[in-house]
Amino acid sequence: MKINWGTGIVLAFIAFISFILYFVFRMSTDDRANHDLVTEEYYKKELAYQEEIDASKTASEKGAIIKVEKSEKGITLFFPEQFDPKKITGKVSLYRPSNKHLDVDFPISLSKTHLLIPDNRLVDGRWDIIVKWNYEGSTFLHKEKLVY
Structure with missing residues (x-):
């Protein structure tokens, strides 16, 4: 199977978007990255x-x-x-x-x-x-x- 440059660009975009979504999901669910305000009130x-x-x-x-x-x-x-x-x-x-x-x-x-x-x-x-x-x-x- 031959991949032309158009298919390569689409695959690169999909890989990049997948990485960003994985990174956002990972950081939002990680307990070490607590996103509370500094004080309660x-x-x-x-x-x-x-x-x-x-x-x-x-x-x-x-x-x-x-x-x-x-x-x-x-x-x-x-x-x-x-x-x-x-x-x-x-x-x-x-x-x-x-x-x-x-x-x-x-x-x-x-x-x-x-x-x-x-x-x-x-x-x-x-x-x-x-x-x-x-x-x-x-x-x-x-x-x-x-x-x-």
Whole structure:
């Protein structure tokens, strides 16, 4: 059987379209390629973004900078010493960009100026730390990326 150039072009198009369809089907059904949004309520969170900007600005204006250190015990958050630790309330969120099932929130309750997040909760890799805390009516925000 002899294949002329017209038949060859048609066969090449069919092969190319088959490959593209196979590739699309394979990627859409693969569990490793998760196509979820970064957060569950993305649009609601986007509307509250101005509050985050204001809280970060307030923290820098009042010198309420949090220092984050990692050690073999875990991650330690050092709050500013000029604030009374018993009056600090809020939440620490550990966000894992690669796996939303590892995300965890910790309430802030301090007796000293530091908070230890134990090592048994942390998996090696990148973590986004978000500390949103209140002190005497002022809201502060600290964001940091950490590779553990």
